[in-house]
Amino acid sequence: MTKVEIQVAENGPNLVMVDGKxxxxxxxxxxxxxxxxxxxxxxxxxxxxxxxxxxVVS
Ligand code: FES
Structure with missing residues (x-):
């Protein structure tokens, strides 16, 4: 199953992470x-x- 997360970078963008990338x-x-x-x-x-x-629940 694909793992999707949003990481909020300090003083920067929201990073959409898919399988750790x-x-x-x-x-x-x-x-x-x-x-x-x-x-x-x-x-x-x-x-x-x-x-x-x-x-993020996918
Ligand atoms: S968060 Fe990088 S340009 Fe806006």
Whole structure:
């Protein structure tokens, strides 16, 4: 069975993990020019946010 998780990176994007590998990095800072994907703009923007892991039932 495929394992899907969302990992919330400290000061960065939401990472969609499929079987332990990053399948997509989704912007949560609002500064990406490639929304919904993270383009790294959170670093220059000084985005600060906590870490969390969110299990996804599939
Ligand atoms: S979280 Fe990386 S650009 Fe928004």
């Amino acid at each position: 990053v399948a997509a990095a989704l912007c949560r800072c609002g500064h990406s020019s490639k929304k919904p994907y993270c383009d790294g703009a959170h670093r220059a923007a000084g985005f600060k946010a906590d870490v969390a892991n969110i299990p």
